[in-house]
Amino acid sequence: xxxxxxxxxxxxxxxxxxxxxxxxxxxxxxxxxxxxxxxxxxxxxxxxxxxxxxxxxxxxxxxxxxxxxxxxxxxxxxxxxxxxxxxxxxxxxxxxxxxxxxxxxxxxxxxxxxxxxxxxxxxxxxxxxxxxxxxxxxxxxxxxxxxxxxxxxxxxxxxxxxxxxxxxxxxxxxxxxxxxxxxxxxxxxxxxxxxxxxxxxxxxxxxxxxxxxxxxxxxxxxxxxxxxxxxxxxxxxxxxxxx
Amino acid sequence: xxxxxxxxxxxxxxxxxxxxxxxxxxxxxxxxxxxxxxxxxxxxxxxxxxxxxxxxxxxxxxxxxxxxxxxxxxxxxxxxxxxxxxxxxxxxxxxxxxxxxxxxxxxxxxxxxxxxxxxxxxxxxxxxxxxxxxxxxxxxxxxxxxxxxxxxxxxxxxxxxxxxxxxxxxxxxxxxxxxxxxxxxxxxxxxxxxxxxxxxxxxxxxxxxxxxxxxxxxxxxxxxxxxxxxxxxxxxxxxxxxx
Numbered sequence: 001x002x003x004x005x006x007x008x009x010x011x012x013x014x015x016x017x018x019x020x021x022x023x024x025x026x027x028x029x030x031x032x033x034x035x036x037x038x039x040x041x042x043x044x045x046x047x048x049x050x051x052x053x054x055x056x057x058x059x060x061x062x063x064x065x066x067x068x069x070x071x072x073x074x075x076x077x078x079x080x081x082x083x084x085x086x087x088x089x090x091x092x093x094x095x096x097x098x099x100x101x102x103x104x105x106x107x108x109x110x111x112x113x114x115x116x117x118x119x120x121x122x123x124x125x126x127x128x129x130x131x132x133x134x135x136x137x138x139x140x141x142x143x144x145x146x147x148x149x150x151x152x153x154x155x156x157x158x159x160x161x162x163x164x165x166x167x168x169x170x171x172x173x174x175x176x177x178x179x180x181x182x183x184x185x186x187x188x189x190x191x192x193x194x195x196x197x198x199x200x201x202x203x204x205x206x207x208x209x210x211x212x213x214x215x216x217x218x219x220x221x222x223x224x225x226x227x228x229x230x231x232x233x234x235x236x237x238x239x240x241x242x243x
Numbered sequence: 244x245x246x247x248x249x250x251x252x253x254x255x256x257x258x259x260x261x262x263x264x265x266x267x268x269x270x271x272x273x274x275x276x277x278x279x280x281x282x283x284x285x286x287x288x289x290x291x292x293x294x295x296x297x298x299x300x301x302x303x304x305x306x307x308x309x310x311x312x313x314x315x316x317x318x319x320x321x322x323x324x325x326x327x328x329x330x331x332x333x334x335x336x337x338x339x340x341x342x343x344x345x346x347x348x349x350x351x352x353x354x355x356x357x358x359x360x361x362x363x364x365x366x367x368x369x370x371x372x373x374x375x376x377x378x379x380x381x382x383x384x385x386x387x388x389x390x391x392x393x394x395x396x397x398x399x400x401x402x403x404x405x406x407x408x409x410x411x412x413x414x415x416x417x418x419x420x421x422x423x424x425x426x427x428x429x430x431x432x433x434x435x436x437x438x439x440x441x442x443x444x445x446x447x448x449x450x451x452x453x454x455x456x457x458x459x460x461x462x463x464x465x466x467x468x469x470x471x472x473x474x475x476x477x478x479x480x481x482x483x484x485x486x
Contacts, residue, residue: 056401057341060348060394070337074347076319081340094313097324098300104317105303111354119362119375121382132362132375139364151303158299 002028003082004066006046009034011232012184012225014075014110015063017103020176021079023219025086031224033062076103079173088176090168099167102155102174109148109181113188114233116140116240126230126237137240141192145185149200152178156202163202164209171213178203179210184234191242246272246325247309249289254475255427255468257318257353258306260346263419264322266462268329274467276305319346322416331419333411342410345398345417352391352424356431357476359383359483369473369480380483384435388428392443395421399445406445407452414456421446422453427477434485 003022007015009031022029035041049066050059059073065081072081080100083089089099116137120129156163166174182203186193197204210216219225228234246265250258252274265272278284292309293302302316308324309315315324323343326332332342362379363372399406409417425446429436440447453459462468471477 053397053401056403057337057344058394058397058401059344060351060391070340072340072344074344077340077344077347080323080343094300097313097315097320100323101300101302101315101317101320104320108303115358120378121386123382123386129378132378135363135372135375139366143364143366148303151301154296154301158296158301160299 001068002030004030004032006032007063013233016180017075017177018063018078021082021086021088021173024176024215026215027086076107079103083173088173095168099172099174102166103177106177106181110233112140112144117235152203153200179207182207187228188234188236189241244311247275248272249275250306252277256476259423260318260420261306261321263423264325264329264331264416267419267458269458270329319350322346326416331416338411342415342417345409346420349420349424353476355383355387360478395446396443422450425450430471431477431479432484
C-alpha cells in the first residue's frame, strides 16, 4: 500500500525532507494535499484528518504520514520511521541513532532559517516584522550558518566514507537533508553562500552528488518538486541577505 | 555501567528532560559537567569531549549522553534511545513512535519559550533584544501556549488511559516532558498560566501526579534539581508575562 504524505501543497517546507526520502528510495506514495478533490484528495482532506477528534495519535501540524493504520507526525520522527523501511539509514543502532541526530540538527537549521523572516510570530506577515527580521537575519548569516555548516563539514571529515556520506558507507536521509539545507540556504541567502561555500567543500560536493543522482535528478526536474517561493520556509528577501 | 550525561551544570535547560527520565527510572547516571575536576569531571571534560576531532559521531551541542561506546546527542534523540532501556515508552511501535512525536512537540514548546527572551540571537544578551522580546512574548502568551497546551489536552482526551498518561497505559518520557513544560511555563509566565490553566485540567492533573510520584518527588527535593534561573531556557522576566 502506498504511503500517504500530508503536507501543504504549495511549499517545500518541512515536508520536502520527507518527499526527498520517498523519492530517493523510489517509494510508492501519494502527496495527498496536492491531489484533486475529485480523487478524494486535497487540503480539505488533510485538515479533516488532522482535526478528527477520533484520532488516537493526532498530529500537532503537517507534515504527517499515514502508513496503513499508523499515523506519524514531526518531520524527524517521520524520517526515523521511514529510514529502515526505505533503506535510508544504517542497520547498526549507533549509525541509525546518529542519522536521527543529524536530521534533528538539520531541522534546527530549517527552524532558524524560517525565523529569519518570522522572528516575532508565525501568525504575522513578514512585512509586519521587518526590522526584527533584519536583525535576526544578520545574526543567522554571520554566526549560525557557519556554525551549522562547519559542523556538517566536521562530520564528513570524521566519517568512514572519506566525505562521501554523513553516516557510514551509504546514502541516508541525513545526506538528503543536507542537500536540501544547502539548496534552501542558496535560495534564501545567495550572496552569503557564494562568499562562504568554499569553507565547506565536502558538504557542497555531497550536495552536488545528491542532485545528480538519478532518482533525485528526475524528481527535481519533475512537477512534483514545488518551486521555492516566498510563502515557504526558505525565502529570498534580498534585504535579508549580505549586502 | 552508569550512563554519562553531559549538559551545562547551572541550568535545567534541555538537559532537564533527560535528567527527569533517568531519575524517574532510578537509572544509574553521572551528570558529568556538574562533577568536580578532581574526580575527572566538570565542564572542561564536557567541552574537550565535544570538541575531540577523533569523535566519529560528534554532537552539535549539549546535551549528549554516553552509554559505553555510544554517544548520542539531540534531546529528543537521547530520549528515544533511553525510552526502551528505561521502560519509559510502550513496547508497540506505534506507541513508541507517538511518544517520540510528543517529545518533539514538547521540544518545540521549549524552543519557542526560549525565543521569547532571545528572539534575535543566542549570542546576544536579553538586555540587547528587549523590544523584540516583548513582541515575541506577547504572541507566545496569546497564541502559542494555548495552541500547544490545547493539543496536549486533546491527546489526553483521546488516549486509552482516560487522561492518566499521554501514551498507552503507563508513564512515558512524554509525560515527564509535559510535567517539565508546565513547570517551566509556570515559572516564566505565572500570570498567564494562572489565568489559563483551568482550560487544561487533564494536563495539570498529570503534572501534579508526576510531581508527587516518589522518584520524581525525591529528585525535585534533592540538590540534583537545579533551581530555575535567568540563564536558563525558561526565564521569569515580569515584563514578558501578562500585565
